[in-house]
Amino acid sequence: MSKLRIATTSLAGCFGCHMSFLDMDEQLLELLKDVEFNRSPLTDIKQVGPCDIGLIEGGVCNADNVHVLREFRKQCRILIAVGACAINGGVPAMRNHYTLTECLEESYLYNPGLDQPLMPNDPELPLLLDKVHPIHDIVQVDYFLPGCPPTPEAFLQVLGAILQGREPSLPQALIHYD
Amino acid sequence: MTDTAPNLRRIAIDPVTRVEGHGKITLLQDEQLQIREARFHIVEFRGFEKFIQGRPFREVPFFVQRLCGICPVSHQLAAAKAVDQLVGVDTLTPTALKLRRLLHFGQILQSHALHFFHLSSPDFLFGFGSDVAKRNIVGVLEQYPELGMKGVKLRKYGQQIIAAISGKRVHGMATIPGGMNKPLTEDERRQLLAGIEDAIGWCVDAVALNEHIHTTHAAHRSFATLRSNFLGMTGCRGELEFYHGGLRACSADRTTLFDQLDYRNYNDVLREEVRPWSYMKFPFLRDLGRDIGWYRVGPLARINLCDFIPTPLAEDARLRFRAFAGGDYLHDTLAYHWARMIEALHCAESIRELLQDTEITGTELAAGHGTLRNEGIGVIEAPRGTLFHHYRIDDDGLISQANLIVSTTSNNQAMNESIRAVASSHLDGNELTEGLLNHLEVAVRAYDPCLSCATHALGKMPLQLELLAADGSVTQRLYRHADGSYERLSA
Numbered sequence: 001m002s003k004l005r006i007a008t009t010s011l012a013g014c015f016g017c018h019m020s021f022l023d024m025d026e027q028l029l030e031l032l033k034d035v036e037f038n039r040s041p042l043t044d045i046k047q048v049g050p051c052d053i054g055l056i057e058g059g060v061c062n063a064d065n066v067h068v069l070r071e072f073r074k075q076c077r078i079l080i081a082v083g084a085c086a087i088n089g090g091v092p093a094m095r096n097h098y099t100l101t102e103c104l105e106e107s108y109l110y111n112p113g114l115d116q117p118l119m120p121n122d123p124e125l126p127l128l129l130d131k132v133h134p135i136h137d138i139v140q141v142d143y144f145l146p147g148c149p150p151t152p153e154a155f156l157q158v159l160g161a162i163l164q165g166r167e168p169s170l171p172q173a174l175i176h177y178d
Numbered sequence: 179m180t181d182t183a184p185n186l187r188r189i190a191i192d193p194v195t196r197v198e199g200h201g202k203i204t205l206l207q208d209e210q211l212q213i214r215e216a217r218f219h220i221v222e223f224r225g226f227e228k229f230i231q232g233r234p235f236r237e238v239p240f241f242v243q244r245l246c247g248i249c250p251v252s253h254q255l256a257a258a259k260a261v262d263q264l265v266g267v268d269t270l271t272p273t274a275l276k277l278r279r280l281l282h283f284g285q286i287l288q289s290h291a292l293h294f295f296h297l298s299s300p301d302f303l304f305g306f307g308s309d310v311a312k313r314n315i316v317g318v319l320e321q322y323p324e325l326g327m328k329g330v331k332l333r334k335y336g337q338q339i340i341a342a343i344s345g346k347r348v349h350g351m352a353t354i355p356g357g358m359n360k361p362l363t364e365d366e367r368r369q370l371l372a373g374i375e376d377a378i379g380w381c382v383d384a385v386a387l388n389e390h391i392h393t394t395h396a397a398h399r400s401f402a403t404l405r406s407n408f409l410g411m412t413g414c415r416g417e418l419e420f421y422h423g424g425l426r427a428c429s430a431d432r433t434t435l436f437d438q439l440d441y442r443n444y445n446d447v448l449r450e451e452v453r454p455w456s457y458m459k460f461p462f463l464r465d466l467g468r469d470i471g472w473y474r475v476g477p478l479a480r481i482n483l484c485d486f487i488p489t490p491l492a493e494d495a496r497l498r499f500r501a502f503a504g505g506d507y508l509h510d511t512l513a514y515h516w517a518r519m520i521e522a523l524h525c526a527e528s529i530r531e532l533l534q535d536t537e538i539t540g541t542e543l544a545a546g547h548g549t550l551r552n553e554g555i556g557v558i559e560a561p562r563g564t565l566f567h568h569y570r571i572d573d574d575g576l577i578s579q580a581n582l583i584v585s586t587t588s589n590n591q592a593m594n595e596s597i598r599a600v601a602s603s604h605l606d607g608n609e610l611t612e613g614l615l616n617h618l619e620v621a622v623r624a625y626d627p628c629l630s631c632a633t634h635a636l637g638k639m640p641l642q643l644e645l646l647a648a649d650g651s652v653t654q655r656l657y658r659h660a661d662g663s664y665e666r667l668s669a
């Protein structure tokens with residue numbers, strides 16, 4: 001059996017989902033017998049290549065995120081939304097209650113301790129989206145792995161099922177949180 | 179490209195990998211292959227300081243830890259310290275204080291282990307310009323399984339401490355206003371204690387490895403190195419301290435700028451500069467001013483600044499570090515790793531001490547609340563450096579203002595200086611290869627920037643090239659537009 005090729009990325013996420021993936025600890029070694037990593041924050045591969053599975057942490061908050069997400073969709077046979085942020089925007093989507101201008105002004109004009117309040121206004125600044133979006137607003141998603149973050153067991157079960165060609169399905173205990 | 183623009187080639191390292199979060203490096207190289215500009219950018223904006231407004235203060239520690247999944251505990255604790263002040267609690271119960279300290283030692287231990295073993299060790303084991311396919315933790319586990327597994331297990335141990343106290347490894351709930359949520363059971367204490375000797379042993383080995391790497395590679399001393407001011411917290415006796423103490427700042431030549439400063443007065447000594455071309459703020463020491471007031475924080479700063487470490491093995495390691503530095507501070511950027519492992523050892527030793535303390539399983543966890551106050555400031559030494567959380571609430575207990583200075587922001591100027599140093603020492607005059615470009619990332623990784631944290635209010639740094647006349651005045655200004663074209667603007 002050839003190894004499953006996995007790519008991972010963090011969009012508007014906190015990296016906690018990636019941490020939880022690493023929290024499989026020694027079982028990571030077992031997993032490495034069956035999978036290999038393509039683009040991921042843990043490798044130095046910067047461009048995603050053809051993959052079996054793409055794990056996406058975080059929602060979509062700027063044009064870069066949209067671009068990376070579309071690349072992942074193009075290259076990955078199975079795309080998985082990992083964690084609350086990818087599934088519904090999560091904590092970063094709390095900014096959706098305010099306008100982007102209000103958020104920017106708070107940080108650069110009103111914050112205490114500023115040397116000289118000043119609004120960054122360069123044409124190079126990233127194209128921020130008005131709202132933070134869940135990833136299924138942009139691309140088709142094959143599976144949703146809930147949690148903030150999902151547990152290492154949940155990752156293992158989903159990957160295990162795909163490895164064996166089964167439909168992933170998680171028991172209640174693994175999708176029940178806090 | 180506009181027809182007035184010179185022939186500069188833009189090269190981007192995007193994303194910067196084996197760091198936590200989202201960042202990129204951009205370079206401008208001219209026709210003679212000289213690097214004309216090198217910049218390190220944070221590529222997201224979150225707007226936390228705004229959207230937290232109007233929320234009840236009790237929620238804050240749990241929102242704010244979701245800025246960063248690598249050091250969520252540090253954010254939770256810095257916020258909790260601010261919340262303690264909001265509810266009028268100045269002194270925690272002894273057990274609550276010990277549990278918080280234990281939790282934070284677990285956090286620093288797991289983060290430091292992750293940082294060295296999972297993210298940075300491939301550069302040192304395989305070489306900065308080695309095969310990109312192998313230069314990662316999987317490569318380490320294949321070729322150096324024993325060493326790689328030590329890293330995996332050390333990180334696991336730190337995570338187990340966190341899980342025992344907060345219920346989950348990532349984003350648990352440990353704190354309550356003025357105290358802690360749940361006691362540590364005797365069973366949990368015993369289980370954790372059973373693993374501590376191994377953990378201390380792995381840390382001793384990690385210190386030895388890093389000491390060896392740094393002291394036997396002459397080239398490492400000058401790599402990305404700069405002289406800087408340092409800022410950090412120390413305990414009341416001048417000892418290394420992560421949870422609570424006063425602020426100390428010293429200049430590059432070891433002159434004390436201030437010491438034991440109450441961190442609630444941080445606004446008197448720190449300022450943040452906004453530059454028109456960047457979302458990323460640049461903090462500096464107010465008395466020294468914008469130009470020379472930038473400073474470094476984190477393991478290198480803390481080990482340089484502290485007078486001693488209150489656990490024996492880590493103190494021995496610190497003395498060797500000090501001896502190597504001679505009469506000076508150790509300014510070597512790559513010595514961050516060595517300092518980081520000394521701190522990991524101190525965490526492991528401190529965890530043993532706390533787990534052997536009978537008070538750790540006490541059940542008095544909450545102090546009675548005083549009168550509600552309108553302002554709270556919590557500061558902590560997070561794995562990457564001094565972390566400031568500052569909140570104001572209205573009379574209904576809703577957040578009206580928030581200010582965060584995350585550790586990585588304090589190292590912003592230093593990271594940029596370091597990649598410029600590497601660009602001129604290693605890249606100038608060369609056709610840029612993947613391996614050469616990784617040298618820039620090696621410099622950034624030394625700081626262990628937590629770009630997840632840093633995005634809370636930061637955005638992508640744009641590219642601006644300034645040509646200066648001999649008197650330092652700007653003669654030309656070049657912008658790169660979002661579509662990649664360049665434009666020359668009058669100064």
Ligand code: SF4
Nearest residue numbers: 013014016083084085
């Ligand atoms: S789901 Fe939770 S752990 Fe995952 S990126 Fe979002 S905040 Fe972090």
